[in-house]
Amino acid sequence: MSGISKKLMGTTAAGGEALAIEDVFSTYLYTGTSAARTITNDIDLAGEGGLVWLKWRSGVNLVGNQLFTTDLGAGNYLTSNNTSALNTGNTTQLNAFNSDGFSLGNSTEVNYSGDNYASWTFRKAPRFFDVVTYTGDGVAGRQIAHNLGQEVGCIVIKRTDSTGNWPIWHRGAGHNGNGFLNSTQDFVSIYVGYFNSTAPTDSVFTVGVNYDVNASGGTYVAYLFAHDPLGPSGDGSDGLIACGSYTGTGAAGLEVNLGWEPQWFLMKRTDTAGSDWFIFDVMRGFTTDGDRILRANTSDAESDTTAFVPTPTGVKLLGTFSSVNASGGTYIYIAIRRGPMRAPTSGTEVFNDTFQYGEDGKTAGYLGSPADLDIRIDRTGGGSLVRDRLRGDLYLRTQATDAEAGSQSATWDNMTGYFYYSAGTSADTNIIHYVFKRAPGFFDVVAYSGDGVAGRTVPHNLGVAPEMMIVKTRSNISNWAIYHSAIGPTKYLQLPGTQQANTSSQRWNDTSPAADVFTVGNDQDVNTSEWTYIAYLFATLPGVSKVGSYTGNGGGQTIDCGFTTGARFVLIKRVNAAGNWMVFDTARGIVAASDPYLELNTTDAEVTFGDYLDPHPSGFSVLSFTNPPENNCNASGDSYIFLAIA
DSSP: OOTTTOOOTTOBOGGGOBOOHHHHEEEEEEEOOSSOEEEEOSOOHHHHOEEEEEEEEESSSOOOEEEEETTTOTTOBEETTSOOOOBOOOTTSEEEEETTEEEEOSOTTTOOTTOEEEEEEEEOBTTTEEEEEEEOOOOTTEEEEOSOOSOEEEEEEEESSSOOOOEEEETTTOTTOOEETTOOOOSSSSOGGGGTTOOOOSSEEEEOSOHHHHOTTOEEEEEEEEOBSSTTTTSSTTOOEEEEEEEOOSSTTOEEEOSSOEEEEEEEEOSSSOOOOEEEETTTOEETTEEEEEETTOOOOOEEEOOEEEETTEEEEOOOSHHHHOTTOEEEEEEEEOSOOSOOSSGGGTEEEEOOOOGGGBOOOSSSSOOOEEEEEETTTTEEEEEETTTTTEEBOTTOOOOOEEOTTEEEEETTEEEEBOSOSSOOTTEEEEEEOOBTTTEEEEEEEOOOOTTEEEEOOOSSOOSEEEEEESSSOOOEEEEETTTOTTEEEEESSOOOOEEOHHHHTTOOOOSSEEEEOSOTTTOOTTOEEEEEEEOOBTTTEEEEEEEOOSSOEEEEOSOSSOOSEEEEEEOSSOOOOEEEETTTOOOSSOOOBEETTOOOOOBOOOOOEEEETTEEEEOOOOSSGGGOSOOTTOEEEEEEEO
């Protein structure tokens, strides 16, 4: 069974469908308005319960970490960077838990106009997360029930009726070591009796008699995170969360294997004092270009560092500073899987083409949800800029062999799409953006480092075998290498250029990609030792995308992609002879008349004459217009490949 169709057992979403990570976790960023508002993140808090963790990122009104739970009620919160008791009756802060998110009032602490905030929502669910409240009895060995039904990875407790620390038990530190979420202390010197030196089970955890966890008559809340990286299937395809540890090496390149790519990562050094609780997430920036960190134990603003980069199977450490990777240092973490885990059902969920600019010259609102790849092309000439969320602000150019470059003029930390700063402040029809979202069965992005060994396999999370792969070295000058299932793994195509398919075992090692890995040879385009690479992987997803091929007939023919409302994006390349990489889209016009097209392999301006394509509900139709031959889409007997998106 493929990775995109496996289900989580024992947990269900609305309508009885098995849970995926998008049902139980969300990172949602917002800018304060000082007016009541609703945050819609599609997490059912009203019906299922859970935690909303709010953290101020930047602005003028410095605020700490505020944790609101359904168990303690809206308007009541705890602050993880101090020891204060439960703060109650704050109706201007988080004032409602909804079936699709939560509501905020006009408080200056969580919604101050112009300030930036992060919200992390954890829904209660077996095998993922639970919240438990209880009253202390002062008896050592007190057992408290929970509903994880799975190995416990981490427990955080806070006394709510009085001041007190935030004791933590973590499986990576063992049951004889404890820490505090509000402190930089190590796990060795803190009193071990908080959890009675007893490991939790899948149904209960145990506390001692300490004031912070079990004073007679005291009231407490416990947050429990599961450890379930392999998931119900046992192979990692449906695991949601991992709580583990690693030992630092003092050298960049250490990899922590989770079995999947994370979207949220909380970590701390435990063997010595002085290290913060760092929080990383992909929405704020968790990239090959650097990371943006917040701290659970301080009210500090967001800051930049270079510590980790996500991989398809976990994280790789780039930093060597003591807080993340000291030689011999011990570190613990909570990691949450990247989503979505469900395949999309329509092309509009995962792709858009747009000219739209927002205020201050920012493009936004492409998909109404986070985007992962932006191909920006100037219709008047100049070629493309290719950016993806995994690489952050850096860009590549399809019409060039350059290494990646860039500046801070672009950023991905917007919930509605990709911000691109430009001189324009309104619609700019000279610039077209093609925006893609990663999703199982449709599209994936993989960053990897070369090792120079032919036959090297690179993991991915597409969930099916890629049918088209576009690979470029990030660190050096070299061509783009393209795999397409229609020409097979013994051949390759290139950008820039118009070349026909060439034969070589050095690109794909004569090996077709699989549902979990693809294989590269030892050519510099795909796998030189210590060079870094980015790969864009596409597949056919019924009703959403089609990776295919056809043979020209010199007249006209319909290319059936299995769509019902036609293709909105079509990329075509002739492969048995020279041919440009021609791009058509409905934003500029796929019509029963002349069809403007752009070329990925050149800096040429848009071509606006010639009727190459016609719309068709099942996909698109190719016609016989030829001017010049390398721009033919249907020459008799010629072979063509394409990528189409509904």
